[in-house]
Amino acid sequence: MTEWSHYQMELEALRSIYEGDECFKEISPVSFQFRVGDLEDRKAFILDVKWPDTYPETAPHICLDAFFNNRISAETKQLILSKLEEQVEANLGSAMMYTLFEWAKENQEALMESHRPVVTAVTLTSNTEVTAPSAAKKREKKEQLTKAQKRRMINRTDNKGELPRGWNWVDVIKQLSRTGGKDDD
Known part of the structure; x- marks a missing residue:
């Protein structure tokens, strides 16, 4: 064969x-x-x-x-x-x-007997910030930021130090429900 x-x-x-x-x-x-x-x-x-x-x-x-x-x-x-x-x-x-x-x-x-889910770096970062906020603030000044820190910085402000437009998704949903989406003709 x-x-x-x-x-x-x-x-x-x-x-x-x-x-x-x-x-x-x-x-x-x-x-x-x-x-x-x-x-x-x-x-x-x-x-x-x-x-x-x-x-x-x-x-x-x-x-x-x-x-x-x-x-x-x-x-x-x-x-x-x-x-x-x-x-x-x-x-x-x-x-x-x-x-x-x-x-x-x-x-x-x-x-899978010995399986323990792998803990990600992001989870560790958020835990340390709860216990030591001063250490986290110092760390943010360094160029190497974790993804979680970058995400928080982006969520906080735009480059002028203001909250970016549409940062609160609930408002976007309210606006869409009031005006209707593109498809509602």
Whole structure:
């Protein structure tokens, strides 16, 4: 059997199994995304899988680089990948995507056991400002400002030191409800 027919058979099988399943996404005939867990699930993650030319004799490329996975620590990602590699080794030479996806679903809890959402710098900044406003004010004089500080400065004033026009979105909504939008003809 040629490589292409292996690809084709597995691809057809995946399409029929996951038809209408929002967890499965075919990016190209050799590239897929599979979400393990619901969108609202804090322990959900997305697997990006790409078949090399010699698949299934060669392992598929699996990565967790999707933006959706940004809140997962590097250690947890490494654990997930190493556990999946063990499964790939055990299934080399045969169609394995369904097996891998289902294994990941069944073992989601164990794979994400040590998961603690990654805390962003913006969150840390806002916490320190509550406790030490004087330190935050000093920091603003430096050229390197955090996104949160820049956002606050922009929200406060325009370059003349005045509040910019339309800064209060509630007024914009009131104005639109009074005058009607462009479409109201």
